Structures are given as C-alpha cells and as structure tokens.
Amino acid sequence: MIERVEVLPGEGTVIRYGEVVAWAAPSASPALISFLAQSARNLAASARGGRQIADHIAGVLGERDPEPRVAFAVVGPDGGGWASLMHGPVQAWDGNRWLAPTPVPGWLRESLDPHPAVTVSYAGSHVPALDPDGMWDFEGGVVRGGGFVLVPGSRGHRGGPAEPGQVESGQVEPGLLEPFPGGHGQSAGATVDPEATGILEVPDPTSVLPASPPTSMLEAVGSGPQPVSPDPAATAGEALHEPSGAPGQPARPPGSIDLARSAEALGASSEPLPVGVGPDRPVAGAAVVAGALCERGHLNRPGMPACVRCGSSLPQDVPYTVTGTRPGLGCLVVDDGSVWRLDCPYLVGSEPSGDPTVSGGMARPLPLTGDGVAPSHADITLKDWDVQVIDRSSANGTWVHEPGAAAWSRLAPYEARTLRPGTHIAFGQRVVTFVTPWVPGDGRAH
Amino acid sequence: MRSAVADYEVVEDLGRGRYAARAPARLRGAGGGAAPSRVTVMELSVGSDQWAELTSALSRFAVVDSPQLLRLYEVGPDMDGAGAGVYLVTEEITGGTLAHAARAMGLREKIRAVADAARGAHALHESGTAHGAIDPSVIYMVGRGPVLGPGTGRHGGRVVVMRDWRDLSLLDPDLLRGQAPSRSSDIWALAASLYALVGPAPLYPAMVDDQPVTAVQRVMFSHPEVSPSTPGGLADVLGRCFDADPALRPQTAAELAEELLACEGAR
Numbered sequence: 001m002i003e004r005v006e007v008l009p010g011e012g013t014v015i016r017y018g019e020v021v022a023w024a025a026p027s028a029s030p031a032l033i034s035f036l037a038q039s040a041r042n043l044a045a046s047a048r049g050g051r052q053i054a055d056h057i058a059g060v061l062g063e064r065d066p067e068p069r070v071a072f073a074v075v076g077p078d079g080g081g082w083a084s085l086m087h088g089p090v091q092a093w094d095g096n097r098w099l100a101p102t103p104v105p106g107w108l109r110e111s112l113d114p115h116p117a118v119t120v121s122y123a124g125s126h127v128p129a130l131d132p133d134g135m136w137d138f139e140g141g142v143v144r145g146g147g148f149v150l151v152p153g154s155r156g157h158r159g160g161p162a163e164p165g166q167v168e169s170g171q172v173e174p175g176l177l178e179p180f181p182g183g184h185g186q187s188a189g190a191t192v193d194p195e196a197t198g199i200l201e202v203p204d205p206t207s208v209l210p211a212s213p214p215t216s217m218l219e220a221v222g223s224g225p226q227p228v229s230p231d232p233a234a235t236a237g238e239a240l241h242e243p244s245g246a247p248g249q250p251a252r253p254p255g256s257i258d259l260a261r262s263a264e265a266l267g268a269s270s271e272p273l274p275v276g277v278g279p280d281r282p283v284a285g286a287a288v289v290a291g292a293l294c295e296r297g298h299l300n301r302p303g304m305p306a307c308v309r310c311g312s313s314l315p316q317d318v319p320y321t322v323t324g325t326r327p328g329l330g331c332l333v334v335d336d337g338s339v340w341r342l343d344c345p346y347l348v349g350s351e352p353s354g355d356p357t358v359s360g361g362m363a364r365p366l367p368l369t370g371d372g373v374a375p376s377h378a379d380i381t382l383k384d385w386d387v388q389v390i391d392r393s394s395a396n397g398t399w400v401h402e403p404g405a406a407a408w409s410r411l412a413p414y415e416a417r418t419l420r421p422g423t424h425i426a427f428g429q430r431v432v433t434f435v436t437p438w439v440p441g442d443g444r445a446h
Numbered sequence: 447m448r449s450a451v452a453d454y455e456v457v458e459d460l461g462r463g464r465y466a467a468r469a470p471a472r473l474r475g476a477g478g479g480a481a482p483s484r485v486t487v488m489e490l491s492v493g494s495d496q497w498a499e500l501t502s503a504l505s506r507f508a509v510v511d512s513p514q515l516l517r518l519y520e521v522g523p524d525m526d527g528a529g530a531g532v533y534l535v536t537e538e539i540t541g542g543t544l545a546h547a548a549r550a551m552g553l554r555e556k557i558r559a560v561a562d563a564a565r566g567a568h569a570l571h572e573s574g575t576a577h578g579a580i581d582p583s584v585i586y587m588v589g590r591g592p593v594l595g596p597g598t599g600r601h602g603g604r605v606v607v608m609r610d611w612r613d614l615s616l617l618d619p620d621l622l623r624g625q626a627p628s629r630s631s632d633i634w635a636l637a638a639s640l641y642a643l644v645g646p647a648p649l650y651p652a653m654v655d656d657q658p659v660t661a662v663q664r665v666m667f668s669h670p671e672v673s674p675s676t677p678g679g680l681a682d683v684l685g686r687c688f689d690a691d692p693a694l695r696p697q698t699a700a701e702l703a704e705e706l707l708a709c710e711g712a713r
Contacts, residue, residue, distance in 0.1 A: 330666075
C-alpha cells in the first residue's frame with residue numbers, strides 16, 4: 001500500500017492510479033502515455049498490478065521496441081513487494097541501490113525494496129531529499145512532472161488472497177491491460193521470469209507449461225488450439241480433452257469433451273448475476289471514465305445532449321466530475337453480418353488467437369479470413385470514450401474511410417487513429433464499420 | 447443422410463443440421479444418472495478461433511441443473527462433416543424448436559414455452575451466467591416440455607451474426623451499444639422472441655430492407671413499438687420488457703415467467 005506519492009519538478013508525465021505509478025519523459029508518444037495511464041487505471045486495484053504491467057511490457061519489448069530512446073518507468077505492487085519496469089535513460093533509487101537499464105537491451109524489469117522510498121527520474125538528474133513533513137501527496141490522475149517519489153505504507157503489501165475489490169493475478173479480464181503501443185507478434189526474444197507469469201496463471205501449470213523454464217511469453221502460456229484462459233469453465237473443459245474414456249468404457253472421439261464431467265469439474269457455480277441494476281454497475285478493474293449522469297443514473301459521454309439509454313436530458317456546459325465504469329462504446333459491424341460489441345480491445349487478423357495479445361488475455365480475437373488479411377493485422381483499442389485502430393505494419397495495410405471523405409486513406413504503421421462514428425475500416429479485402437451511440441453534439445451516429 | 451457423427455449412429459435426420467442418434471455405451475446421463483438411449487446430435491459451424499470460447503460457454507451451461515434447460519452431454523470436432531465444424535450432443539429433441547416446431551402451436555402453448563425458457567434463463571442467471579443469444583430457435587421441445595438451449599454462435603464479444611434485419615429485432619439495443627449480456631438483455635430477448643411469434647406487426651415497423659449497418663443504427667437509436675392489439679393481454683408485460691431503462695423491466699426472468707403465465711392468453 002502506498003502512503004503517498006510526491007511529484008518531482010521537471011518535464012515529463014507522472015501517472016498514478018491506485019497502487020500503480022508511472023513516469024514518462026517528454027519525448028514519449030501520446031500512445032505510450034495513454035497505454036501507461038489506461039493500464040494503471042485498469043489495474044489500480046490489483047494486488048499484482050505492477051507485475052502485470054511490467055510483464056506485459058517486457059514481453060512486447062523482447063520482440064520490438066517501438067520507442068527505443070524514450071525514458072519511462074512503471075512501479076506497482078507485486079503481492080508483498082514491488083515490481084518495476086524501467087526503459088531508456090531513467091533511474092531509480094530505492095534507498096539502498098541505484099537501478100538503471102543497461103544500454104542493451106535498454107530496459108530493466110526488477111523487483112524493488114524501497115527503504116524508505118523509491119525515487120524515479122530521468123537518468124542523471126538530482127535526487128532530492130525526502131520531504132520530512134510528507135505534505136506532498138499526488139493521489140491520482142495524470143500530471144506533468146519530472147519523476148516521482150513513492151513512499152510505501154508501513155503495512156506494505158500482503159501476499160495471499162486479494163481483498164474485496166482487488167483483482168487477483170490470475171483473474172485479469174480482457175482489456176485490463178491496454179495493448180502496448182507498437183507491440184506485435186510473438187515475444188520470442190523476451191525472457192520471462194517463470195515466477196512472473198501472474199497474468200497467465202492456470203490451476204495446474206505442470207499440465208500446460210513446458211518442463212524447462214519458458215523463454216517467451218508465448219511459450220509460457222502455451223500455444224495452439226487451447227489458449228490459456230483464466231476462465232475456470234474453459235480450463236475445466238481443457239482438462240477433459242483426453243481421448244480415453246473412464247475405465248471399462250469405450251474411448252471418446254479425440255478432442256471431444258464430456259460436458260457432464262466438465263460440469264462436475266466446475267463444481268459450485270459462481271455468484272448470481274446482479275438484480276435490479278442496469279449496465280452502469282461498477283465492475284472491479286474495469287476502465288473508469290469521467291462523464292455526466294442522467295437523472296436515472298446512466299453515465300454518459302460529456303457533450304451528449306441526452307442519455308443514450310433512456311433519452312432523458314443531460315446537463316450541458318458543466319464540469320464533468322462524475323466518474324464511473326465506462327459503458328460499451330458501440331459495436332463493429334463486419335461485412336459478413338457479424339456484430340461485435342466494443343467493451344474491450346480486439347486484435348483483428350486471420351489468425352489472431354495465436355498472438356500473445358490474445359492468448360495473454362489482453363484482447364479478444366476478431367478473426368477475419370480473406371485476401372490480404374495478416375495473421376495479426378491491427379489492434380482495436382478503447383481510450384477513454386474513443387475507439388482507435390492501430391495497424392500492425394501489415395503488408396496490405398489498414399485503410400479507413402471516414403464519413404464525408406472522398407477516398408480511403410491508409411494508416412501509417414502503429415499510428416493510432418481515433419474512429420469517427422460511421423467510419424469504414426478495411427483490413428485487406430474485408431471491411432468493418434464502426435457504429436456508436438456516443439456522438440457528442442447531436443446524439444446520433446452518422 | 448449421414449450414417450454417423452463421431453461414434454453416434456444416426457437414426458433420423460431432423461433437418462437443420464440435427465440428427466436423432468443412438469447413444470454409445472460410454473455416454474453417461476446427467477448427474478451420473480442412467481445413460482440415455484437416444485440423443486440429438488447437432489452440427490455447429492464454429493471456427494477454430496471459437497473452440498475454447500464455445501466449450502467454455504457450453505460447460506457453464508451444462509453445470510446448471512434446471513428442468514427448463516436442455517441437457518448437454520458432449521461436444522467435439524466434427525471430422526466427417528461438410529465443413530470444419532463441431533458436433534454437440536444433447537438430450538433428445540422430440541418436437542423441434544419454438545421457431546420451427548414439429549407441430550402447430552397455439553397462443554397458450556407459445557406463451558407457456560417462453561415462460562419455461564424464462565425459468566431456464568433465471569436458473570442460468572442465478573448461477574452467474576447470462577445467456578446472450580436467446581431467440582425462438584434455441585427454445586427446444588423435449589419430452590418433458592419446452593427448454594432453453596445454449597446459444598452457440600455468440601461468444602467472445604460477438605453479439606449476433608445477421609442473416610437479415612429480423613435477427614436484430616430480438617436484441618436488446620444495449621448489446622449493440624457495447625454492453626455485455628445481462629439479466630435485463632436476456633429478459634428483452636425472451637419478450638422479443640414471444641412478440642416475434644405472436645405480435646401482429648414487427649417490433650421495428652420501418653426496418654424492412656435495411657443494409658446491415660443501417661439496421662444496426664436503426665435498432666441502436668430507435669425504440670420498439672408493441673402493438674396494443676397484441677393478443678393474449680401480452681402488450682403491457684412485453685412493453686415493460688422493452689423499457690429503455692433496464693431498471694424498469696421485470697427484474698428477473700422468473701418474474702417475467704410469472705407475469706406471462708398470469709396473462710389471459712396463458713390460461
């Protein structure tokens with residue numbers, strides 16, 4: 001638990017949500033800052049949020065470093081300790097030792113033991129003495145700053161079960177971690193600490209993980225037709241994939257699942273769905289956004305003239321200080337007639353399930369077959385109230401046709417393009433259309 | 447007609463990719479009970495990307511013990527089918543579905559069938575699962591009466607696969623707005639299913655020849671109209687199920703079932 005966070009003067013961006021704190025140098029791209037902010041926000045209540053973000057970034061950096069000269073760092077809880085990932089010319093002082101990435105590979109994933117604090121700042125900058133009065137305390141948000149001082153609470157973190165409202169390491173929902181800017185493909189070169197695969201834990205690791213320590217995120221989570229899922233139902237199903245039947249019984253066909261046994265493996269069911277509440281109920285770990293509440297309590301995007309749910313009028317020209325769980329941001333309508341809801345990120349491609357972004361639970365797959373679609377073609381991400389598409393440097397590119405535009409335009413690789421309502425997006429020969437109710441100003445999609 | 451699906455000996459083609467089949471000796475009954483002698487085998491068109499999600503959803507469905515839910519026995523890759531699909535083995539479906547019943551059904555039977563499906567949905571909700579794909583084609587007729595079966599094509603964020611605009615008229619617009627399935631969206635779908643069977647006019651009268659994107663926009667931004675001449679005294683209860691505010695709909699599917707059975711058309 002953090003006692004307080006002090007923002008250091010200087011250039012850059014300091015981010016804090018809950019127990020996760022990050023800093024990025026002024027040269028960091030908006031996409032990188034957005035990633036850090038959204039991931040910190042989504043994992044603010046996680047007992048292992050620091051480790052989850054650090055592992056995710058390390059996995060991506062092992063394959064490709066989209067901003068190799070940019071200094072940034074993230075620090076957050078890892079059960080009873082603290083995890084960090086530092087990148088580029090950044091330094092950390094934890095009271096006992098200096099930590100800084102070596103030139104190659106240019107980043108460092110390390111546990112921290114702050115005594116009495118950890119100071120993160122640009123490499124070579126002066127580390128100020130700890131404020132003896134402890135009067136500076138950055139409680140949360142995104143602000144300008146040249147670094148931060150994180151002072152842990154005296155209780156520290158506790159291992160074991162998460163407290164109510166916390167997200168356990170093995171329960172990361174798709175979308176809690178935003179896709180890392182520029183991340184793509186398999187993280188074949190990344191070395192992942194076997195102990196640091198928290199977001200990918202399964203009930204019986206020996207049945208899934210290879211005998212030797214994994215050398216990549218993909219290897220750690222397993223690949224092929226049975227991606228690791230935190231879903232106990234999926235795990236129960238996978239546990240029953242063995243082709244042989246019970247003793248004395250004929251074998252079942254290969255690959256089949258006995259649903260009666262699968263049901264028994266699941267055991268006691270989970271909590272009932274909530275009664276008497278609408279879609280705006282708080283969801284632990286879900287993204288939180290600022291907005292306006294209608295008279296019935298539905299959270300709306302700022303600038304909407306009326307509630308998209310119930311039609312009641314909304315206050316205009318007022319500060320939007322209300323925050324709540326972000327509602328769905330609309331849907332994607334594919335040219336084959338399928339409709340996909342936008343409540344978490346997607347990876348679009350011909351074989352998206354093989355990508356670590358999907359197998360690691362950070363995005364859902366949106367499979368598209370057809371000419372010109374790359375296996376991992378583009379990311380669809382959610383940023384505050386906006387939906388963005390990011391081409392993964394696919395051979396045929398990602399093209400958009402915005403309402404009123406005369407022609408299609410091709411996205412630059414890894415360019416994050418915010419989608420306007422009604423925008424058509426072409427992935428190879430396949431076309432997807434973005435439809436959303438969140439259209440500030442007139443309340444209607446185009 | 448196929449002679450077998452996996453090691454299930456097909457005895458009758460029921461149409462729509464379903465077969466009556468003899469159950470092999472290895473099959474166990476629900477809860478470890480006696481094995482059924484006949485089952486229904488369904489061909490499902492499922493991509494390899496959906497396999498884990500499908501089996502997860504079916505396992506979650508199978509764990510719920512309710513007389514108003516279709517019993518599921520086995521799922522596996524269909525190696526010999528026409529496409530790269532999946533077979534699903536369920537208890538024997540004797541009378542088709544509410545969308546394509548084996549015999550004509552009157553208003554009373556239709557209302558009671560949807561009420562039974564609502565009770566099945568309630569059992570799912572109480573176990574923490576939203577169905578998300580309720581329509582008349584997943585309300586099956588088995589020996590003990592109508593039961594709710596699983597949706598098999600809407601996993602991993604897929605809201606619907608449109609064949610025409612009518613598929614959208616069964617959806618709570620909140621799903622198109624990006625919300626996850628919930629009690630209230632299943633209640634909407636149950637009511638829309640019944641209205642599609644007995645209503646005198648479409649829920650969205652203007653939506654006839656729309657293209658997919660136009661149809662999605664129309665459902666997202668318009669409100670359904672329940673005809674006051676809906677038979678059986680159903681207009682009021684169905685109209686409440688379509689309230690824009692989910693908090694003003696019947697709060698549980700069990701509550702909806704009771705309200706449906708209290709209508710004059712159900713007596």
